[in-house]
Amino acid sequence: MQNTVLILDFGSQYTQLIARRVRELNIYCEIHPYHSIPENLDNFKAVILSGSPFSVRAEDAPHPNLSNIRGKLPLLGVCYGAQYMAQFNGGSVEPANLREYGRAKLSMIKPGEVFFEGIPENTQVWMSHGDTIEKLPEHTVRLASTPEVLNAAFKFEGEPTYGIQFHPEVYHTTHGKQLLENFLVKIAGVEQAWTPAAFVETIVHALKEQIGNDKVVLGLSGGVDSTVAATLLNKAIGKNLYCIFVNNGLLRKNEFESVLHQYKDMGLNVKGVDASERFLEALKNETDPERKRKAIGKAFIEVFDDEAHEVTDVDWLAQGTIYPDVIESVSVAGPSVTIKSHHNVGGLPDFMKLKIVEPLRMLFKDEVRRVGKELGIDPELLGRHPFPGPGLAIRILGDITAEKVRILQEVDFIFIDGLRKWGLYDKVWQAGAILLPINSVGVMGDERTYEKVVALRAVESTDGMTADWVNLPYEFLQEVSNNIINRVKGVNRVVYDISSKPPATIEWE
Ligand SMILES: Nc1ncnc2c1ncn2[C@@H]1O[C@H](COP(=O)(O)OP(=O)(O)OP(=O)(O)O)[C@@H](O)[C@H]1O
Ligand SMILES: O=c1[nH]c(=O)c2[nH+]cn([C@@H]3O[C@H](COP(=O)(O)O)[C@@H](O)[C@H]3O)c2[nH]1
Ligand SMILES: NC(=O)CC[C@H](N)C(=O)O
Ligand SMILES: [Mg+2]
Known part of the structure; x- marks a missing residue:
């Protein structure tokens, strides 16, 4: 530059x-x-x-x-x-x-x-x-x-x-x-020439030089970083970019299909892999939050490795690393903290041995969004709330079953859809629903019910490090609560989480 x-x-x-x-x-x-x-x-x-x-x-x-x-x-x-x-x-x-x-x-x-x-x-x-x-x-x-x-x-x-x-x-x-x-x-007479358009032009040129005719694999998550990284690479090397989008069965309702569709519309060379069963199997009877994360991470690596092998002669793995990650690892504390000894360790999945290309490694998050906008990526996709890698698995407290995932997807959908309809979505940094591992007594149509409780969570934050719960309008909460209890079979009570981080965290697990 x-x-x-x-x-x-x-x-x-x-x-x-x-x-x-x-x-x-x-x-x-x-x-x-x-x-x-x-x-x-x-x-x-x-x-x-x-x-x-x-x-x-x-x-x-x-x-x-x-x-x-x-x-x-x-x-x-x-x-x-x-x-x-x-x-x-x-x-x-x-x-x-x-x-x-x-x-x-x-x-x-x-x-x-x-x-x-x-x-x-x-x-x-x-x-x-x-x-x-x-x-x-x-x-x-x-x-x-x-x-x-x-x-x-x-x-x-x-x-x-x-x-x-x-x-x-x-x-x-x-x-x-x-x-x-x-x-x-x-x-100093420095020119103010650092714009999204200038970045796109420079980086696309640099990616062409760096990669040439090699093949690159990239995992798409539906999140902002991997999507923008893929779009840049697609501009640079087109069909030599092989994107893999894994359905771990723990995504939001309809998300796998709709995002996959959107990726295809964007002209990306993307393969959707439905591995829901495999993830559910890996999570069977697992109740501990950290062990759930580990099980998901392991299943993800296995699926990704299998899929990366389907592409022959791959040389590169693309990642959506952004500048704050880079700064952290090159801090003045010295190189000792940066070493993640991926190399020369036996038993590593093959894709981890590929050369790494990181088109966004010099950008801050808001710059990634601006570059995304410059590239014509759907603003709705760019404005998405963060969603944790382990997905709904860490929002279902206790063990995970297909039925619980289905219930939570329905609840989450009503909540998020409501936020959008009420014009509240962009005012909230992150929102979601949590399925609690307890039943409570209710009464519906004169009958006693004994069903699940869900908690709604919506927070304001800048980076997820600290967060405040959002003061959502009572009328909104009332409507969402009614919709959830009336429409989602198996849920008879809705509560709203009013804890800040710290001392609570954003996710419950
Ligand atoms: N379902 C998935 N299918 C394929 N790759 C995935 C999936 N989920 C995550 N990845 C890959 O793992 C990387 C790390 O995921 P994570 O969600 O932690 O990253 P992130 O910083 O939120 O970035 P993004 O905005 O791209 O999601 C992603 O950038 C993506 O390359
Ligand atoms: O990719 C992820 N893998 C995880 O295991 C994970 N746990 C929490 N989060 C997200 O991180 C932010 C802070 O969450 P907490 O306050 O719960 O720690 C919030 O945005 C959370 O959604 C995760 N993201
Ligand atoms: N913010 C700083 O750079 C502080 C410099 C120095 N440590 C001081 O206390 O004066
Ligand atoms: Mg993500």
């Missing part, structure tokens, strides 16, 4: 956010750990140093050699990055009187600086530091202060090198994006 911004990661919890903000400016960027600065910097147009949990005063603090960068490329140090440039260029960093965490105001901004163009005095910034820059190095100019922090921003004279104590990447820094734009666009 041309016009790239290099973000050197010193292990800050906010490094990913810096990348998000830069990408929002339609500028491509890459995060690299501070200890492995790319040797060839030709494609990089600017560099940002992240924050860090370390103190620059600590013996073991990150201490990269920036001689290939400083003065040669526009450089911005954020928090630790700024402290680092101050400390090792003749300035001094000391423990602050007070650890500062939270909002502050830039009470002084040096007028006439492009760096602060369009940013008003007293703008709010986000601070998160225990050290402070007591003394600036020589040949620097102070650009901003807060009442607590004298050296909140500075630059080196005669070179495009800047340091800021606050975090422009955090939303609470009201003009953070403007500041990044000032630095990257106005000062």
